[in-house]
Amino acid sequence: MNSFTEENYLKTIFNLSEKTGEVSVNELSKALDIKMPTVTSMLKKLASKGYLKYTAYRPVELTTSGKKEALLVIRKHRLTEMFLVDKMGFGWEEVHEVAEQIEHIHSPKFFNKMDEMLDYPTVDPHGSPIPDRDGKIQLKNYRTLNSFQEGDKIKILAVTNSDDGFLKYLNSKNLNLGAKLEILEIEEFDKSMNVKFKNNILTLSNKAADKILVEKI
Ligand SMILES: [Zn+2]
Structure with missing residues (x-):
C-alpha cells in the first residue's frame, strides 16, 4: 500500500506530465512545495517500487504501473x-x-x-x-475559450483550474458547465472578450478564457 505522500507524488507527476509532457525534478519540487533533496529521495523510493524511471538530471517518467496508481x-x-x-x-x-x-x-x-x-x-x-x-x-481534446473567434458560439464543457478563486469568479457571472455563449467582440489590446450569455453581455479576461474548455455549437 502506498502512503499519503507517495500518492501525492504520483498524482502530481501525472498532472504535470499532462500539462507539459515532461516533468523535471525542479518543476515537481515547486509544484509540491518540497525541497529538491527530499523530492529526489522520494523519487528513488518510487523508482524502487517500479512506479517511475528516475535518472539524475533527467525528466521523471511514470511507468505503466505508476500511471495506473496515479489515475x-x-x-x-x-x-x-x-x-x-x-x-x-x-x-x-x-x-x-x-x-x-x-x-x-x-x-x-x-x-x-x-x-x-x-x-x-x-x-x-x-x-x-x-x-x-x-x-x-x-x-478529451477540448479547446480553450480564448482560441475561438468573434461570432463563434460555444458551450462550456470543463474548466482546467479548480481553485476556488477562479470558480467563484465564474459563479459571480453565473457561468457553469453547459452554459452557451456567443463571442461578440475580442479586445485587440488585452484579448479580453465580450460574450453574450442568455440575455446578458459579460466581459471575460483572457486569463479566465484560457482556463475554460469549450466546444463549438
Ligand atoms: Zn479537485
Missing part, C-alpha cells in the same frame, strides 16, 4: 468531488480541498459504492474525466 488516486478524487456536489449539496468551488483528503482512503468498496450511488458518472463537477476502476481514462 486510481485521481479517480477517488473526482468521484468524491462529484459526490459532494451531487449528493451533499456542496458548490463546485468547495469540493477540491475535501477531495484532497478523502482521495487517500484505501477502501475500494467505499469508492465503488460511491460510484454506484452516483450512477457511474464519467466526469467530475469541473468537467474532468473520471478514470474507471482499472485506471483507464478517456482524455
Whole structure:
C-alpha cells in the first residue's frame, strides 16, 4: 500500500506530465512545495517500487504501473468531488480541498459504492474525466475559450483550474458547465472578450478564457 505522500507524488507527476509532457525534478519540487533533496529521495523510493524511471538530471517518467496508481488516486478524487456536489449539496468551488483528503482512503468498496450511488458518472463537477476502476481514462481534446473567434458560439464543457478563486469568479457571472455563449467582440489590446450569455453581455479576461474548455455549437 502506498502512503499519503507517495500518492501525492504520483498524482502530481501525472498532472504535470499532462500539462507539459515532461516533468523535471525542479518543476515537481515547486509544484509540491518540497525541497529538491527530499523530492529526489522520494523519487528513488518510487523508482524502487517500479512506479517511475528516475535518472539524475533527467525528466521523471511514470511507468505503466505508476500511471495506473496515479489515475486510481485521481479517480477517488473526482468521484468524491462529484459526490459532494451531487449528493451533499456542496458548490463546485468547495469540493477540491475535501477531495484532497478523502482521495487517500484505501477502501475500494467505499469508492465503488460511491460510484454506484452516483450512477457511474464519467466526469467530475469541473468537467474532468473520471478514470474507471482499472485506471483507464478517456482524455478529451477540448479547446480553450480564448482560441475561438468573434461570432463563434460555444458551450462550456470543463474548466482546467479548480481553485476556488477562479470558480467563484465564474459563479459571480453565473457561468457553469453547459452554459452557451456567443463571442461578440475580442479586445485587440488585452484579448479580453465580450460574450453574450442568455440575455446578458459579460466581459471575460483572457486569463479566465484560457482556463475554460469549450466546444463549438
Ligand atoms: Zn479537485
